[in-house]
Amino acid sequence: MNSALAGIRGIRDHLLKVDVDLNALPSLQPDAIAAAVMRCDPDPEWRERILREMTLVAMFDSSPSPEALALLEQTATDFKVVSHHPCFDMTAAI
Structure with a gap:
């Protein structure tokens, strides 16, 4: 998560200031x-x-951890975001 935090700090410092x-x-x-x-x-x-x-931040350190994927799934559910696009199906085989 260090890369993700570094990315968020970069956004804070250079974009949002x-x-x-x-x-x-x-x-x-x-x-x-x-x-x-x-x-x-x-x-x-x-x-x-x-x-x-959030998905991009989860991928800063390469493949998202199972915990990050679970958080993204829960967030999608709570946000009522449904994707029928196969690229966004986290359960599909690659």
């Missing part, structure tokens, strides 16, 4: 994130974008 201690942020569960996002904008496009970005 905000002074936020990432270690001080609370750990959010997928249902809490889904509720917050839906309060801001109910358009499913935002939830899909967030899930895609």
Whole structure:
């Protein structure tokens, strides 16, 4: 997860340019994130974008761990994001 954290720090420092201690942020569960996002904008496009970005972060260190895959699956469920595209089926054989 060090590469993922380094990537998030890079986004924070170079794109967002905000002074936020990432270690001080609370750990959010997928249902809490889904509720917050839906309060801001109910358009499913935002939830899909967030899930895609979470997937990219999970892959920073190469193949996502089983824990990361489980978190992505739970997030997709809580976000009510359903993909019928075979490229996004995490259970399909490669």
